[in-house]
Amino acid sequence: MADPSTTMITSPDNEKLKQIRKLRGRRERDRSGLFAAEGEDLIAAAEAAGAGARFVLVAGTDVEPALLDAVSALGSGSRAIGVYEQRWSAPPGADSPPALSVYLDAVADPGNVGAVVRAAHALCDGPVILGPGCADPYSPKAVRASMGSVFGRPPARVGGPEEIAAAKLALDPLAEATVGEVELGPPVVVCIGAEREGLTPELRASAAATARIPVRPDGPESLNAAMAAGVALYELGHRMAGRA
Amino acid sequence: MADPSTTMITSPDNEKLKQIRKLRGRRERDRSGLFAAEGEDLIAAAEAAGAGARFVLVAGTDVEPALLDAVSALGSGSRAIGVYEQRWSAPPGADSPPALSVYLDAVADPGNVGAVVRAAHALCDGPVILGPGCADPYSPKAVRASMGSVFGRPPARVGGPEEIAAAKLALDPLAEATVGEVELGPPVVVCIGAEREGLTPELRASAAATARIPVRPDGPESLNAAMAAGVALYELGHRMAGRA
Numbered sequence: 001m002a003d004p005s006t007t008m009i010t011s012p013d014n015e016k017l018k019q020i021r022k023l024r025g026r027r028e029r030d031r032s033g034l035f036a037a038e039g040e041d042l043i044a045a046a047e048a049a050g051a052g053a054r055f056v057l058v059a060g061t062d063v064e065p066a067l068l069d070a071v072s073a074l075g076s077g078s079r080a081i082g083v084y085e086q087r088w089s090a091p092p093g094a095d096s097p098p099a100l101s102v103y104l105d106a107v108a109d110p111g112n113v114g115a116v117v118r119a120a121h122a123l124c125d126g127p128v129i130l131g132p133g134c135a136d137p138y139s140p141k142a143v144r145a146s147m148g149s150v151f152g153r154p155p156a157r158v159g160g161p162e163e164i165a166a167a168k169l170a171l172d173p174l175a176e177a178t179v180g181e182v183e184l185g186p187p188v189v190v191c192i193g194a195e196r197e198g199l200t201p202e203l204r205a206s207a208a209a210t211a212r213i214p215v216r217p218d219g220p221e222s223l224n225a226a227m228a229a230g231v232a233l234y235e236l237g238h239r240m241a242g243r244a
Numbered sequence: 245m246a247d248p249s250t251t252m253i254t255s256p257d258n259e260k261l262k263q264i265r266k267l268r269g270r271r272e273r274d275r276s277g278l279f280a281a282e283g284e285d286l287i288a289a290a291e292a293a294g295a296g297a298r299f300v301l302v303a304g305t306d307v308e309p310a311l312l313d314a315v316s317a318l319g320s321g322s323r324a325i326g327v328y329e330q331r332w333s334a335p336p337g338a339d340s341p342p343a344l345s346v347y348l349d350a351v352a353d354p355g356n357v358g359a360v361v362r363a364a365h366a367l368c369d370g371p372v373i374l375g376p377g378c379a380d381p382y383s384p385k386a387v388r389a390s391m392g393s394v395f396g397r398p399p400a401r402v403g404g405p406e407e408i409a410a411a412k413l414a415l416d417p418l419a420e421a422t423v424g425e426v427e428l429g430p431p432v433v434v435c436i437g438a439e440r441e442g443l444t445p446e447l448r449a450s451a452a453a454t455a456r457i458p459v460r461p462d463g464p465e466s467l468n469a470a471m472a473a474g475v476a477l478y479e480l481g482h483r484m485a486g487r488a
Binding site: 111115118119121122123124125145147148149152153180213214215216218219220222223224226227230231234235238241 | 355359362363365366367368369389391392393396397424457458459460462463464466467468470471474475478479482485
């Protein structure tokens with residue numbers, strides 16, 4: 001997987017370095033279908049998931065460290081950067097859907113999107129399904145926040161919640177039922193609205209049920225979007241496992 | 245709370261602007277005991293919690309917008325920045341301790357620290373207790389990630405876990421029991437180790453029990469530190485409420 005060249009890159013005009021730099025922008029990621037993953041942990045996660053790299057540059061071996069730092073999206077100290085093809089899971093369909101997935105609607109913070117990709121990989125059998133207005137899960141911050149789970153459980157994407165063939169449970173801080181009380185059999189998709197605006201009328205209308213995560217009366221109105229997704233997946237996954 | 249001056253600040257050499265800029269650095273925050281909160285949501289959270297501002301600068305009212313942007317730690321578009329005194333909760337002591345708190349050991353990412361401050365405010369009655377090596381909860385990124393909960397439930401700090409007078413439940417992905425199985429009566433402090441290194445031998449030795457959050461065998465080894473804290477607080481808080 002490593003760069004087969006035995007010559008150390010010493011010029012910032014090197015094509016691979018230029019490609020990594022361009023992949024910091026969404027336009028180039030969308031155009032090429034590629035993305036960059038930074039750090040030895042992520043490159044190991046890619047290998048573990050069988051995701052072949054277009055190339056990997058290791059500082060001090062393949063490239064002068066300062067040149068790799070200069071194209072890093074995450075600040076200095078990157079010891080390795082790999083370029084990979086974006087992979088996308090199919091959204092849950094009628095044919096043997098996963099028991100539990102999560103749908104994000106206009107969740108715009110890449111750290112939140114990456115954190116949910118990680119949580120879904122740990123807590124449920126289905127992918128994170130990204131609706132309109134979500135941050136790119138292949139942006140540097142989202143890939144980093146996923147801690148490699150974009151490789152292990154690639155996200156899915158849809159044009160809207162109506163494309164998902166499963167019972168939708170929309171999280172709503174004002175719902176009457178809690179996530180521990182609501183009764184929905186698998187397949188279930190937990191639906192999360194935008195960080196500030198919450199659920200859209202469309203998402204609300206297409207949901208089979210709404211539920212809240214119980215929070216303290218002296219606390220904030222709600223959890224952060226990623227934390228809410230993780231807690232809901234934990235609760236529902238736990239109960240599904242108990243039923244099985 | 246707002247700046248009583250009726251004169252618009254038009255110079256980057258203004259003392260208030262200089263102070264906000266300096267508060268981006270930990271040294272100045274430690275020296276002064278102050279911090280800056282950015283954004284109207286956070287300033288509203290401060291008011292709701294009764295945290296008086298030293299001053300608040302509103303773009304277009306108190307200061308030229310470009311000058312406020314120039315001292316923002318979070319990029320352009322800040323419409324208001326307030327300067328506040330740091331507040332610290334007492335760590336749980338022998339005298340009527342909270343039923344449930346969370347301790348972070350060397351959790352170095354400010355976004356994680358802020359996310360746990362938020363989750364604790366929502367899910368438990370005790371504070372986030374910060375041990376050695378943690379990110380400053382009053383750094384701009386942590387304050388932003390707390391979504392104002394640093395005002396509503398100020399963090400506590402200790403020199404080490406031995407200073408906490410409560411039963412400690414340390415999260416360990418390799419523990420035999422799950423957080424849903426372990427039996428510990430309140431007061432309980434959920435303990436989280438560093439993002440990469442996990443629990444130190446000292447923390448492990450001082451814990452009354454260890455437990456894991458169950459994750460899928462085909463998933464990652466563990467959840468992100470903040471997500472793990474949130475899920476554990478949810479599970480334990482839920483069970484404590486059921487017992488009451």
